[in-house]
Amino acid sequence: MTMKRRTVLAGLAGTTAAAALGMPALAGKGKVKAGYIYVGPVGDGGWSYQHDQGRKAVEAAYGDKVETSYVESVPEGADAERVMTQMALSGHDIIFATSFGYMDAVQNVAKKFPNVKFEHATGYKRAPNVATYSSRFYEGRAVIGTIAGMVTRSNKIGYIASYPIPEVIRGINSAFIHARKKNPDVEFKIVWVFTWFDPSKEADAAKALIEQGCDVIMQHTDSTAPMAIAEKAGITAFGQASDMRAFGPNAQATAIIDNWAPYYVDRVGKVLGGTWKSEDTWGGIASGMVAFAPFNENLPAEVKAAARKMIDDIKSGAYHPFTGPLNKQDGTPWLKPGEVADDGTLLGMNFYVEGIEGTIPS
């Protein structure tokens, strides 16, 4: 937030100066300026860090033909709108907004700048100049659910959830379904922290879950704090968004890694080539968007084998993590045996599957 805003401001000043001097705007796309806004600091070791790795991949791929900038720790809301407006004014051709909560801000700014291309991560609102992209994290959750169900001894799995949005609920359901498949006695304790990044609160949540008997912790928040707490407590945890092994060399069974680099390189390339258009991308294990950190050596061989099989089956398309028979939490049927959930239902998922206790906060 601090350092890079200046770059944006400098860029803004530069553009104004160019306009004042009567320099014509370049029609062709000999050079593309790509901007990124992150919800957390680039050094969060998780979500934002991983997006920034993607940004660096774009720079590496196109060298002089591309210029990138980023603004970190941008709150979801009015601030995001201001930052994106500054980026659009300072001559960015494409702006990547990398958090769900930027959705309406993206729409508002995109309306004002029809010639600037916007890409919104994990959202569902599109426009002629707004594309959306996301990753099928639930495929990764199916894998870590499988591992969690097999390694837990207390049968209590703690889940640190951020906001009650479909993406997070989908992850909880997927992890739960696959933990239960391996271990019918497993129960989930879910804690909503209502933040993407607050190491203290995430650490406190992990401690509360461990104090109440959980011996496996999953997180859908961005910091590495839960991993550090799990390491200290000597239990198992899963890296979120990025490989968090450094923070939990013994605790991290594996990590779901968000690999945005190929997508970012592809999209910026399309801007360079003039073939960019608004579309929706939802990649998973098969397309490489969802990747995994190496399995921890301390995992039993049969656990590793089961996890690897799950990865292979999802990758080959032989298995979909949401395959019936599945009931909703209240017992009403959702998917018939063998039926696979459609993307529409998954994208708007607002219910727990049968077996999860508790209610989703509104």
Added chain:
Amino acid sequence: MDLSAIDPLVLLASLMVAATPIMLAGIGELVVEKSGVLNLGVEGMMITGAICGFAIAVETGSPALGFLAAAAGGAVLALVFGILTQFLLSNQVATGLALTLFGLGLSALIGQSYIGIKPPHFDPLDIPLLKDLPVLGPVLFRHDVIVYLALGLVVAVWWFLNRSRAGLVLRAIGENHDAAHALGYKVMRMRMLAIVFGGALAGLGGAYISLVRVPQWTEGMTAGAGWIALALVVFASWRPLRLALGAWLFGGITVLQLNLQAAGVAIPIQYLSMSPYIATILVLAFLSSRSGRAALDAPASLGKPFHASS
């Protein structure tokens, strides 16, 4: 729902830990504000303390030295604020905000090479006999030294402000710096000392987060704790003992709601999470009325610039 899963003793013990960073930063800021200076840079000083403490603890292997370095780091940053606002008469609000932004950037810079490193273990004190007391033992007597230091500082600040001559002078300066100056008290010196003290405590509070509560370094890891500490001072209406209560309340609500959720209790989380802020807003609204301001004892010269010539 399984309330029996919550051990009230463990809960109270984690409440003490959760309250410590904001208690330290809050009590420091309280002294600063009592002297009539408004330093909004608490967040920046905390995060600087967090990385200074972390870095030195890692390099030397001694958490104690880490905490000392954290206090020094926070104090140095506060000194910059002091020089700018007291000698160069810059606007306190703007300078404080700038200090927060500066601290966040500086800490990210220093912290580059400390990401993913584990700090040395900081053990709780081993207090014989007391720690084995039923109920009180686990809640009160199995913490690390910083928890007790925070409580001790609250009492010390209360004593200093209400029972010592220097504290009386500090309060006089905070109420009316012109009158205090006319009486021959060193307004600038007292304020600089208060600012540096506040910075040191904010640094300590930050290091408590990076060395004990989370233990790791992550950019921006204080995540608004400094702002809570500022709210806490207002909430406590500038009274040290009330500040300690407020810290337990603010910290306690967080820990309690997380534990209730883990136990499967259906609670309106959003309301609980926002309650400390609502309380602060109410206090602020009350404070903005003339009678409220007097009733709450806000230092009368708070945030006003002072120059001996005026």
